[in-house]
Amino acid sequence: MLRTDSDKLKQLLGQSLTYQGIPCRVIEILADEPALVLRDHRDHKVIQPNQYGDAGDWLPRTFTVAVFNLRRDGFNPDLPELAAFDLLI
Numbered sequence: 001m002l003r004t005d006s007d008k009l010k011q012l013l014g015q016s017l018t019y020q021g022i023p024c025r026v027i028e029i030l031a032d033e034p035a036l037v038l039r040d041h042r043d044h045k046v047i048q049p050n051q052y053g054d055a056g057d058w059l060p061r062t063f064t065v066a067v068f069n070l071r072r073d074g075f076n077p078d079l080p081e082l083a084a085f086d087l088l089i
Contacts, residue, residue, distance in 0.1 A: 002088055004087045006034075009029050011087075013026055016041070017036075025039050035067060036079070040062070044060070045058040046060075
């Protein structure tokens with residue numbers, strides 16, 4: 001099982017990554033999981049629901065994506081650029 005260093009994960013903030021062919025920017029890091037919150041670089045916006053499920057504002061699309069694959073023995077294949085960063089302990 002692979003492990004990351006939370007300080008090393010911080011180097012990803014603001015980085016451009018491609019997620020499932022979509023150009024994105026890392027806007028937040030969830031170190032406990034570990035996961036990345038990505039914002040779609042394109043002008044594609046979605047209606048974000050509020051806590052009650054009612055339609056809210058039009059906002060840029062975001063994705064929360066795990067850093068590791070399901071077996072936690074490698075990086076998430078949907079984020080191929082992660083292999084270029086020194087993130088492991």
